Amino acid sequence: MTTLTIDPTSTDLDIDRPRGGAFAAQVRHSVALARRSLIKTIRTPEALIDVTLQPVIFLLLFTYIFGGALSGGDRHSYLQYLLPGLLAQSLAMGGIALGQNLNADIEKGVFDRFRSLPVARSAPLVGAVAADIVRYLTVCVVMLGFGTIMGFRIETGFLPAVAAVALAIGFGLSFCWISVWVGMLVRTSGAVQGVMFLLIFPLSFGSNVFVQSNTLPGWLQAFVHVNPITPLVNTIRGLLVGGPVAGPLWQTLAWMAGLLVVFVPLALRAYARRA
Amino acid sequence: MTDLVVRAEGLRKRFGKTQALDGVDLAMRRGTVLGVLGPNGAGKTTAVRVLATLLRPDEGYAEVAGIDVLEHPQRVRRRIGLTGQYASVDEDLTGTQNLVLIGQLLDLTTRDARKRAAELLEWFDLSEAAGRQAKTYSGGMRRRLDLAASLVGRPEVIFLDEPTTGLDPAKREDMWGVVRTQITQGSSVLLTTQYLEEADALADEIVVINKGRVIAHDTPDGLKRRVGGLTLRVRPADPRRVPDALRVLDLVASPGNSASADTAAGARPGAVSVPVADDTALDIVVPALRQAGIEVNDLGLHLPSLDEVFHALTEDAPLEAELV
Numbered sequence: 001m002t003t004l005t006i007d008p009t010s011t012d013l014d015i016d017r018p019r020g021g022a023f024a025a026q027v028r029h030s031v032a033l034a035r036r037s038l039i040k041t042i043r044t045p046e047a048l049i050d051v052t053l054q055p056v057i058f059l060l061l062f063t064y065i066f067g068g069a070l071s072g073g074d075r076h077s078y079l080q081y082l083l084p085g086l087l088a089q090s091l092a093m094g095g096i097a098l099g100q101n102l103n104a105d106i107e108k109g110v111f112d113r114f115r116s117l118p119v120a121r122s123a124p125l126v127g128a129v130a131a132d133i134v135r136y137l138t139v140c141v142v143m144l145g146f147g148t149i150m151g152f153r154i155e156t157g158f159l160p161a162v163a164a165v166a167l168a169i170g171f172g173l174s175f176c177w178i179s180v181w182v183g184m185l186v187r188t189s190g191a192v193q194g195v196m197f198l199l200i201f202p203l204s205f206g207s208n209v210f211v212q213s214n215t216l217p218g219w220l221q222a223f224v225h226v227n228p229i230t231p232l233v234n235t236i237r238g239l240l241v242g243g244p245v246a247g248p249l250w251q252t253l254a255w256m257a258g259l260l261v262v263f264v265p266l267a268l269r270a271y272a273r274r275a
Numbered sequence: 276m277t278d279l280v281v282r283a284e285g286l287r288k289r290f291g292k293t294q295a296l297d298g299v300d301l302a303m304r305r306g307t308v309l310g311v312l313g314p315n316g317a318g319k320t321t322a323v324r325v326l327a328t329l330l331r332p333d334e335g336y337a338e339v340a341g342i343d344v345l346e347h348p349q350r351v352r353r354r355i356g357l358t359g360q361y362a363s364v365d366e367d368l369t370g371t372q373n374l375v376l377i378g379q380l381l382d383l384t385t386r387d388a389r390k391r392a393a394e395l396l397e398w399f400d401l402s403e404a405a406g407r408q409a410k411t412y413s414g415g416m417r418r419r420l421d422l423a424a425s426l427v428g429r430p431e432v433i434f435l436d437e438p439t440t441g442l443d444p445a446k447r448e449d450m451w452g453v454v455r456t457q458i459t460q461g462s463s464v465l466l467t468t469q470y471l472e473e474a475d476a477l478a479d480e481i482v483v484i485n486k487g488r489v490i491a492h493d494t495p496d497g498l499k500r501r502v503g504g505l506t507l508r509v510r511p512a513d514p515r516r517v518p519d520a521l522r523v524l525d526l527v528a529s530p531g532n533s534a535s536a537d538t539a540a541g542a543r544p545g546a547v548s549v550p551v552a553d554d555t556a557l558d559i560v561v562p563a564l565r566q567a568g569i570e571v572n573d574l575g576l577h578l579p580s581l582d583e584v585f586h587a588l589t590e591d592a593p594l595e596a597e598l599v
Contacts, residue, residue: 016350019382032379040367043408109363113424116327117380118352 018118026126029119033127040101041134050097051139055090056146059083062210063150070211076151083147084164084236085209088229090139091168092200095176098132099183099192106274107189122268125180129173136172140165155241164239167252171232174256177263184270203229228255279338280305280432280463281326286335288321295321296332297487303432303465303480308458310478311467312581314589318487319467320360323436326465327357340431353381356425360436364420366410370401373409373420374427381428388427395423399453415446422453433457435466439473451477471581481581485589499578502587504529507556508548509564510573517547520571523563524549527556546573 018025041047063079071078102125105111114124144152144161154161182195206220207213207229213221224230231251238245281303288296295318303309313319324330326337328348337344340354364373371392378388396405399419404412409420418438425433435454439447447470454464454477468474474481475495483491483498491498507527511520517536524534524547534549549556554576564571579587 016353025382028382029380032376036365036368036372036376039372040365043367109359109361110365112329112359113357113363113377114380115329116352116355116357117377117428118349118382119380123380 022120026120026123029123030127030130033114033124034130035127037101037128037131038134041131047097048135048138051090051094051135052142054093055086055139055143058086058090059143059147059150062086066210079147079150079152080155080241081237082210083143083152084240085207085233087140087143087164087168087236088171088207088232089200089204089209090143091136091172092175092204092229093196094135094139094172095132095179096193096196096200097135098128098176099179099181099196100189101183102128102180103183103186103189103192106184121272125267125271129176129180132176133169133173136169137165139172140168156239160239160245164236167232167235167239167249171252171256174259177259177267181263181267181270184267184274203227208233228252228259231255278304280341281309281337281339281465283322283326283337284335286322286325286332286337288318288325288330288332294487296325296335299335299484299487299489301326301465301482301489302492303463305463306458306461307479308454308464308466308477310474310481311465311484312469312471312474312481312585313467313484314469317484319484320436321487322484323357323434323465323467327355327434328352329357353428354431356428356430356433358421358425358433358435358438360440364409364412364417364424367408369408370396370405370412370420374424377424377427383427391427395426399423415442415449418442418446418450422450426457431462433462433464435464437467437469439468439470447473471585475581483585483588490588495581496578498584499581502579502584505551505553505556506548506577506579507551507560508546508573508575508577509560509571510546512570512572514545516569517545519567520547520564520569523560523567523569526563527551527559551576 020028059079059082062082063075067075067078067082071081102111111124115121144154144165178199179192179196183189183192186192186195206223207227208224209229213224213230216224231248232255234243234248235245235252237243238248279302281301283299283301286296286299286301287294297318299318299322301309301311301322311319311322321330325332325335326339326344328344328351331345339351342350342354344351365376368376371389374392374395375385375388378391379385381388383391393402393405396402399422401416401419401423404416409417412420418441422435422438425435438454439450442450451473454466457464464477466473466477478495480492480494481498482489491501493501507524509520509524511517521534521536528534528549529552532550534547536544536547557576561574564574
């Protein structure tokens with residue numbers, strides 16, 4: 001049993017220095033933890049319903065049930081209008097599962113083990129968020145793929161479309177920190193969904209996702225203008241079907257930065273406090 | 276270097292209205308097992324969480340492996356292993372993936388992490404299940420994997436929070452074997468338990484916690500002696516002879532005591548026992564039983580069981596005050 005022998009020199013200061021420096025260690029730990037989340041995602045494909053079936057159902061529902069009425073019978077042009085907007089809504093919703101999973105992990109005690117290891121406090125959260133890239137990419141691929149079958153056409157070109165997907169994923173990665181924060185605060189994973197729906201439905205319906213904002217009453221238009229979903233939808237629309245991009249893009253990037261600046265520290269602090 | 280590998284002074288922690296820790300002092304010598312014993316809600320888990328850097332106390336000082344837990348938690352984390360009350364393995368990952376992840380987080384190279392994972396899986400008899408998701412494991416296998424996970428970094432100090440809760444007796448003894456092996460290899464183990472039998476079997480010293488306070492700290496035998504002296508117990512082969520046996524045992528009762536039918540928790544009925552001053556009682560009782568023609572199945576001198584000690588310590592307030 002020589003393999004299990006404790007090294008008597010293990011109290012040397014050497015072991016206090018992470019291999020390759022603190023930053024390299026944090027990146028390595030986050031990648032290892034992201035890999036864990038990815039394995040879990042692959043092992044439980046049913047957990048991808050919210051980024052596959054759910055957006056498709058919204059797409060079908062709004063195109064074929066409401067689309068005719070909303071656009072005066074021209075379903076195709078409504079689909080061209082709707083899909084970029086729904087993409088934004090689906091990305092915001094795609095982050096809900098992350099908060100739920102983190103909440104469940106903490107309840108089960110899995111995170112106690114991570115906390116008892118010499119890794120940065122943020123590594124488990126950063127790793128989990130990084131792994132969510134796969135889910136947001138899935139949303140984009142599914143919606144653009146299924147939308148194409150329904151008749152959606154990208155009217156700009158390949159590069160703008162890639163830029164739209166990249167921006168959408170980036171927004172998802174910023175927005176999901178709200179869900180992470182909520183996941184740290186509430187007691188059960190079910191409550192994460194409740195809280196996030198309360199937040200996301202006003203944001204997605206009180207925006208230009210489904211209808212043009214000039215059809216709304218004045219006070220609601222005011223809300224639409226300060227809603228972070230609105231510039232995101234405008235940018236993605238511009239990049240997929242044409243229209244102004246630069247203005248809404250800057251607004252979107254500013255929102256993303258703002259979300260990160262506010263919610264990353266809030267989430268980390270709530271995680272540290274959660275005993 | 277100090278001989279104490281865990282040292283805590285005056286730990287206090289309040290959760291809302293509950294004073295989980297109300298001034299806890301702990302000391303564990305290097306290379307020993309310290310059993311922390313107490314009823315549910317006594318503060319055992321809270322104490323372990325403070326020592327394992329998961330929880331900051333409101334007040335107090337704690338040191339693990341000579342390092343201040345509050346000042347240098349990361350340095351402490353490199354030297355400890357923790358197995359929580361609930362098996363905290365990741366159910367979607369395989370046994371190997373669980374252990375490799377821990378190794379990577381402990382800064383082993385992926386190659387070393389794999390090697391260490393394979394070693395531990397073999398040692399814990401999980402090699403065959405190594406490639407299966409942990410959710411397919413039985414309760415005992417999960418516990419073993421959980422324990423293996425806490426040993427990946429060859430920790431100096433191992434914290435085991437109720438490691439055998441919910442295990443059947445055979446699995447429990449396997450776990451005890453693992454703990455003893457860790458000690459022979461130079462680790463120190465702090466374990467909490469509700470099973471007095473477990474503390475008796477494993478611990479070099481026992482700390483009894485109740486309502487957030489340490490009410491006793493001693494060796495298992497020392498604790499037993501503090502609560503009561505020796506007891507002589509006899510089981511007549513013929514249960515009808517119990518009254519006769521009582522009369523015989525009364526001959527050797529220590530002052531102020533008398534023989535009684537055995538009603539200790541978990542005792543099989545039909546035995547009689549009596550508190551005695553010392554082992555010379557045997558010299559009187561054995562011939563007396565013979566003379567009275569009472570055949571016995573069992574006869575012996577016992578220190579009080581830890582059950583008795585525990586009840587005396589946690590329920591008897593005056594005694595508690597006396598011992599502290």
